[in-house]
């Protein structure tokens with residue numbers, strides 16, 4: 202017997218303050234509204250202080266573990282370039298990576314001995330397709346840089362078989378009141394972009 | 400019926416509401432903090448932050464004595480603070496049900512240790528329940544209260560980070576009618592609730608009987624999920640889901656009630672399967688209990704005793720399947736540890752402490768992040784409240800001129816939690832150390848909760864605001880200074896005066912947290928003028944995440960300094976570091 206057959210595994214990673222948690226809230230809410238069992242796992246606390254943040258979203262007919270195993274993520278959403286490399290072991294054979302162009306220099310580079318690696322797409326794209334999204338650029342055009350995370354979720358939505366209407370409802374339920382419209386715009390821009398790629 | 404995707408903590412808040420709890424109290428601590436923050440949505444439940452966990456548990460005890468259901472919520476180390484009331488509460492038992500939530504943190508995502516609080520159930524001889532997902536987190540709470548009342552015992556309810564901060568779908572219900580019992584206030588009640596030796600001796604005998612009764616209940620309550628007969632697994636908490644994923648064909652006894660351990664169910668499973676495996680996070684409590692029963696099993700010889708479990712960890716432990724996913728040829732990945740926020744009022748002080756090369760007796764809060772480079776300005780961090788008392792011990796152990804270099808740093812919430820007594824001790828025993836109180840007017844580390852010195856309650860109502868200057872004076876501190884940590888010269892002056900003072904003295908910083916209760920951004924940001932910049936790196940010594948070093952720099956320079964204007968809040972600390980007018984203000 203195989204457990205969790207047909208489960209979709211989405212790993213989201215980034216930096217505290219980038220809205221990774223909101224992005225995983227939108228995605229897991231959409232999966233729930235689409236009638237799936239959903240498990241979402243995140244760790245708050247220290248990670249909110251500009252540290253590395255990762256969340257696991259899993260949905261399907263039946264899901265047991267809230268954690269994705271290494272080598273089994275179907276999608277990776279990297280909100281920051283370097284963070285994509287940190288969790289690269291999670292990527293499955295047929296995964297798709299959505300990579301935000303944002304580069305945030307950690308203090309271990311600014312005032313420490315480390316170097317910020319620059320061939321991130323090369324490593325990431327060795328075996329799988331990578332969709333690069335200029336989240337901040339698109340969000341600025343839409344009218345609010347803070348919606349970059351929703352742009353990335355929009356890009357993901359183009360790859361999942363959850364109807365657009367449900368995504369819309371999930372965005373509305375998850376974003377802060379008063380920002381529904383601008384977030385929807387950001388979402389649609391991301392969706393358009395990924396729809397034509399990958 | 401309402402269905403929602405809730406975190407374990409949100410679900411427990413709903414469970415508190417539905418179980419008809421009257422009084423819910425606690426002290427913040429990851430991963431438990433959101434429980435009380437969500438209880439506030441239900442005005443039917445009275446909720447409050449207490450100054451520490453011991454106080455919280457005693458308040459819950461009082462409410463139980465008064466005949467209403469109560470709950471005390473804390474992180475795992477909080478139960479150490481509350482251990483004194485806990486052990487004797489086990490003796491008195493309850494009037495109305497009382498549950499204590501302990502939120503453990505295997506893997507130490509946000510804690511100073513990863514102690515296994517299941518030991519407390521065994522040590523205090525009380526039952527423990529452990530939900531494994533959000534639905535159970537809500538529903539099991541009602542069972543816990545019923546058990547508390549039926550068996551006359553406080554009940555421990557253990558969650559872990561992975562249960563607290565994972566979200567799963569929950570069906571919500573209605574609030575039960577509140578359980579109400581009159582206050583005894585008679586000889587019988589006094590025998591029950593006044594623990595003098597004569598009463599306590601009688602109670603101890605009863606508690607041993609209670610444990611046997613609870614074990615019988617545990618045998619009825621815990622169920623085996625029968626599948627194959629090759630492998631049987633006994634497991635608790637979230638590990639049960641990992642076990643199911645890695646051993647899809649195993650029969651599993653999941654211990655929703657994890658103390659006392661259901662001996663008959665264990666025997667039944669052990670007799671039916673070829674091999675018995677125990678999968679539990681941290682210490683081998685189930686395993687040892689089962690081995691004492693004379694049953695052979697596999698446990699910590701395979702499953703790691705340290706850290707958090709996961710399906711990956713179990714696969715590695717049992718099937719040696721890990722290397723498959725290692726990606727070869729990756730560059731060195733720079734770590735990204737949590738750091739003090741841009742504009743954090745703690746930063747300037749620690750820069751000075753480092754510059755003065757002082758011995759820093761540290762404490763727990765956002766300021767503990769000062770231990771990381773480039774600030775690297777903390778020598779000890781043990782538990783909440785240990786800084787002031789620890790500094791006193793350092794001072795008494797070494798020569799006077801060395802002792803002058805010892806200072807303690809402590810946050811406002813932590814000071815109220817457990818170091819007022821430390822200060823009393825230092826004054827009483829003629830200590831001369833400098834106590835630096837980092838009053839950012841919130842409990843920042845756990846996300847910004849109110850405490851007795853913020854002037855607001857958990858529910859946001861105005862209340863008395865504890866006055867640190869008055870407290871210091873009242874316990875006998877002669878010299879108290881306030882300083883602005885955004886002003887490096889002022890901070891330096893205050894520090895020099897403090898170090899020269901021959902007696903216990905206190906320095907209090909005056910700037911609020913930039914994140915809570917509201918986000919602070921000043922009316923400008925800083926930008927760097929690369930033409931003026933001499934690449935001296937002074938600004939980088941602050942460890943501000945908004946000040947980025949980009950390599951290579953322009954015009955053949957090794958690097959450029961770029962201030963990230965999305966992150967900068969305009970605290971101007973870096974302006975004071977720059978001698979070359981390379982950092983400037985710009986409206987932002």
Ligand SMILES: Cc1ncc(C[n+]2csc(CCOP(=O)(O)OP(=O)(O)O)c2C)c(N)n1
Pocket residue numbers: 426427428429452474476477478480511763764765766783809810811812813814837839841842843844845
């Ligand atoms: C006994 C115990 N309870 C709770 C915690 C969780 N905790 C860590 S630091 C802290 C308080 C931090 O507030 P404060 O001292 O004001 O410093 P700040 O983070 O605001 O700088 C809390 C609640 C803990 N580590 N130990």
